[in-house]
Amino acid sequence: MTEALSIKQARKLVLLSQRLPARKQKGTALSATLSAIEHLGYVQMDTISVIQRAHHHTLWNRNPRYQPNHLDALISSKQVFEYWSHAAAYLPMRDFRYSLYKKQAILSGDQSHWYKRNHQVMKEVLSRIEKEGPLMARDFDGDGRKLVAWQHKSAKMALENLYMQGDLMVSSRVNFHKVYDLTERVLPQEVNTTIPTDEEYARYLIFSYLRANGIAQLTEISYLLKGIKPLISLTLKELVANKEVVPVSVKGIEYYSTLETLSLLNRSYQLNKLHILSPFDNLLIQRKRMQSLFDFDYLIECYTPEVKRKFGYFSLPILWNGQLIARMDCKAFKDEARLEIFHLALETKLKKVDDFIFSLKKTLPLFMNFNGCETMVLHKTTLNNKKVATSLK
Structure with a gap:
């Protein structure tokens, strides 16, 4: 029987599975970074550096103690490696053998x-x-x-x-x-280098996605993975039959989850916690998914001609109160230690503007520090394409 979830319940599962907000963790800051990478399964890399690069930004949102040298340290200690997920990414070394599936396909000529x-x-x-x-x-x-x-x-x-x-x-x-x-x-000597079978690889993709994202459609699990969708579809049917995966519906759309994930509905979390996200954050990678689950229509405009940009070159989605509620186009001028916010665009669904601004004011100093900035300038705030008077000081 398919369990129906409200959109609020679905969002809660997604955000808790994405570790947004970050969980309190024991141990060192470096071990918390490794834990985040292992939980998410990968962290996408990017070269754009108007603020801290996307891989640093994504990890900072899961680990408030994160430092940009953590990734170099984890590569050096052979706990993390670079390869291709749906894009260039950092992946946990414990999952190395699953990268062999794609490597073997490329080596044999089955993939190019x-x-x-x-x-x-x-x-x-x-x-x-x-x-x-x-x-x-x-x-x-x-x-x-x-x-x-x-x-x-x-x-x-x-x-x-x-x-x-x-x-x-x-x-x-x-x-x-x-x-x-x-x-x-x-490679460390102890790493498993046996090529996974089709079934092992499909199970890995399914459970990794569900662990990090809470709920999933077939097309989301197979996103940008060539030729794998039929195998995942077959494996999902077997997992549902064995009750290892359970079907759920959100707004009449079929998703899959696990009983362990559904138990997260009983957990409380800070709805009013605000996160300034990277455009390449794991939460946001699949834009259609964000449109469906969070009613957030997002396009990164750095690849769009300047005259056609609506929000700015590199607008950062802002998560607050369980919703994607705003976007902030900004740049860190590190030589001057200054953050310039060119455009803060509030979504029309944002009703508690004063409460949102209060939360943003609390988060901005942390974001500025992460980007090596000491001062901040806000140029423009809009709501429903109209300028509004706002102060972040």
């Missing part, structure tokens, strides 16, 4: 990546790393000891192909540039 393979260049690149140790793409530019001129670009493509098919891993980063090394030199 961006670049065509030049097997000769790939062989030469791999040979250099075997002999010289970890190398960056720029190490293949330069003098005649290295690849000849026409191969320079091919070498960079070869590095990515070798990385995607599993011969290489990212051992570290220098100024956010990848340093590649042989997989066997990066």
